[in-house]
Amino acid sequence: MKKSYILFTFILGLAVSSCQDSGWEDDVYTNYTIWNKTLLEHNVISIQELKSKYQGYITGQDMFAEITTDSMLRGTVICTDDGGNLTQQLVLQDGTKQNPGFIIIGVNMNALYNYIQPGQEILFSLKGAFIGGYGQNGQLGYPTKNAKERERIGRMSQQDFWSRVKFLGTPDPSRIDTLDFDAVKNLNKDQWAGCIVRVRGTITTVNPEHMVLASPEDADDGNGVTNTIHLQGGGTLAVRTSTYADFASYPIKPDHVYTIYGVLSRYVDDWQLGIRTMSDIVE
């Protein structure tokens, strides 16, 4: 009988002592970085210099080029894909308030904002990346053919992106300048496309029967809806919203004057506003 007790105790002891899915601490992984710690700052050029060098590729139809020089950008992320309107893109800004540069980076990864916040300063290694134009907005990415076999600049893989990025310090949203649209609307689109602006005006929807920002029924081939802001100071500005944006069903009140923030991009020769999150719309 004694043997039975020993065996019983042995087996029970084994069982009780060996819970295997436990002990996962929350705060011990803070040394982890998704970005590349090994990057060293060197040969930093400005976004304007980069865009100037490849201007023909940015404004040309379906053109792109591989960047062969070993250089880097140093700038601040001013917009991510938070809100779901800008998909798999972020906007980088450098330079000064008076003479800034802006460029889009396309990354084949959903929810970039989980890893990179607006106001984060980064280094971006350029060698081997591709540059081209996305609606004549400068974009860093990787060549792609869309379903219509159109060759253009697309998104780089997430592995490629993070291997090119190094964070500098912590995010500081105060680095992001917000400009009045009136102040930039007549400036050079090649330079200013990508800046954050503020506008005031009423909104008319593309389909008066659907008084929301982006009704799926009104979507074009790009799953977006382009409405019109009637600016208080006169004139209009297109505001484009994806049907996948978190705020796609935001109700639009007729004749109500909104203050709207967003990323100003170019659509060939016109300006276009992209709302980032629902908090960009102030009633």
Added chain:
Amino acid sequence: MRKKHQLLVLTFLAAPLCYAQTETDTTVVSKLEEEIHQESSSFVLSESQLGQDDDQTVNIIQVGSANNVYTSNIGYQWSPVRFKFRAYDSRYNDVYMNGVLVNNIENGRFNYSTIGGMNDATRNQDAASPFEDNSFSIANMGGSNNYDFRASLMPAGHKVTVSGANRNYTLRGIYTYGTGLTDKGWAFFGTIGYRWANMQTAAVRGTFYNSLAYFLSVQKVFNDKHSLNLATWGNPTERAQQGASTDEAYWLANDRQYNPYWGYQNGKMRSSRVVNNFEPTALLTWDFKINDKMKLTTSLIGKYVKYSATRLQYNDSQNPAPDYWKNFPSAQYDVWDVADVETGDEGNRRNWDYAVDAWQESYDYWTRSEANRQIDFDRLYAANRTNNALGKDAAYFITARHNDHLNFRLGSTFDYSITKNLKWRVGVQLGTNKGMHYQTIDDMMGAKYLSNVNNYAIGTYLPGSDETYYNLYDKLYTSPHRLTEGDCFAYDYSITVRDAKAWTSISWDKGIGHYFASAKIGGTDMWRVGYMNNGICRNYVDENGHEVKFSYGKSKKANFLDGGAKLGATFNLSKGHGITLGAGFETRAPFASTAFVSPEMNNNFVKNLYNEKITTAELGYRLNNNWLQLNVTGYYSRTFDGTEWQNFYFDDVNSFTYVSLTDVSKSYYGVEVGAKFKITSSFDITAMGTWSDNQYNHDSKCVYTISTYGTEGHDICRNKGMRESGTPLSVYSLALNYRINRWYLSLIGNYYDRIYLSYSPCLRYGQALRSLNPEDEYGIPYITTDPVTGLQVTNDRAIPEQSRGNGGFMLDASIGKQITVAHHPMSINLTLTNILNNRSICTGGYEQSRSNYSTNKNGTQGNERIYDFQKNPKKFYAQGFNFMLNINYRF
């Protein structure tokens, strides 16, 4: 009276004592053989639940009728590929314990893993094939088993078992002790076992196994009429699951057991899918021998099931699965449609040099290190830290899906031997089950905030709107970001089912025939109670001013009356020849697990919910002589008005979807052959084979709910001709068995073929086919115009064929020996499975439920993707060479 008592005690005593002391070489070896068989089949049976929540239906039927060479061997020989008897779902197999039915009332299935690790307690069982009359039931379409847990029937003495294996667990230890029936009328039997593997030792990387099993049974024989037995058991188990993946992933990982469910966290392996299961059970049995001809057996069973399965969730963020389709090289370059210089086929015109480079980059990433093809937990924590800084909800967290049950059942059987050749049995089964289904936050993964909000609905509805709340009362009474670990998330409801069944069976012998006739009748009712007022399906007040409990509160009650009858006969012809035949018809109430359209959201029952009708027939021939035991059986079964249900994440619409199929009709038919040739007294050859088929007889009606809208869609599912999945439909095997000097040797070759994967209904919705208009192999689209009438007609050849997996040959062997150590028997057996290391045999899997086109938010077809989902079903493969060494010692 006292004398009678002593005689009875002596009778009970005889069995275990004989078992322990009067063994001949022959009985020793046959017992050893039986032990090997049971060890092997029970091993797989207890493992069979490993993938039960993975969109594949791994369910096992154990049919062990000893009178049939085929049914008595399939559990052991074909279990490595999860063979399902006649491809039936396990809800067509009834399991009893001391005469009380123990299948889960809610889904109809018995979970064999709940008796894993207590093999010594489950050896006494009475198995009945579909047309075998028996003492405890009317056998179900897939047969019935009755485990006998009476302590007095368990072997007396001590037994220690130690096992080692390179399978899902590595080590196992079992200690068993039984007293037999003492002269005071008491019997005690107990067994305790432990099975273990960690992530370093388990055969499948990223899994572990941690299971304690106990079983205690005590019996008091009061006199020659009355006996009471109380048995209790349970096996608290913690185990990590293996996930199916695509052939591309297996190729990239160079491992057919690649498991996408685990990853590294701070350098340590962690599984995202951990199952915790504990079902403490108590069974009280009263045996009442009324007289020599009448016997009443009554059992009451009660159990509380605690089951939870974790899952890594993502919230408004990137799918963290390492084998998410966008991560594959073939999402960059269409490997299925490459240019061919010889034929002039230019292939997919999106394939260009940059796509080749992207493919290579992705390939290099997958193959560079193991960590790259597993979950990167550190990265997910990093995302949550970012969201903490922004005051946003967790991007990633782990939930536990709970399926708890409180179950009681009473089973009583009256057995009357009217004459020597005429027996009558009548029984009742009463049951009630409350299934509690809810999801909790298991690990916030470093996140500070999480709201009980349906993020998939955001976009369709504004953030903060009523529709986005999983429970509207959260919005009314609590602040945002309120959830912490242990809190309920997304759904919380219970389903109560009650059933009452009565059955009777009469059997008689006349001339060369043995006949039986049986019938049953039963009633079932069921209802749901919701504990969350789901924002999309919230309660409302109708035009008459009455509150409609759409999601919160008690649903209406559904009632069903079912019944059936079965007839069978066996004719013993001369010279060992015999013929068996049987036929039956029954109606079965739908199971609660399929009766609700979207139970996680609302109270709605499926429309067109009827009793399933089942007809089944069987004809068998047997021959039994000195050198040959042969069984040949043909069967045909047909079901009508069935209901099936499944839920899955439907990427096309970025939403969970719940799909109910009704008006399901299937046919099952096939032939089974088992032959045992006795070559010498110590050598025999067993040959077995089956060819079977089963198909949906016609298309089914379907109702689906998309969780981001809450509305029901109705359609036709073009599933005519689809087959049951996860089991080979053709199997052929040959076994050589040799027994000498307490040695047992066997060599078994099995060939498995025609293995289908679980089809995806949503790829075959009528509307989806019309919208995508796929082409058949000749390039003719699904929608064509009849040249004569000019009307639009459908081309059924363009409906996607059901995906299949590879079969193949598997060689297995067993060797066993019994020796004596310190005057006590010790047996050693070694089971070698898949000796030729054939890793290409598919054991199951499922088609991915999404199309090759993106879907626009307005429901129209978007762009074609490079990645081809139809060519990338998710599969499981049989393990390569594996073994189990088993040593047991009785004293």
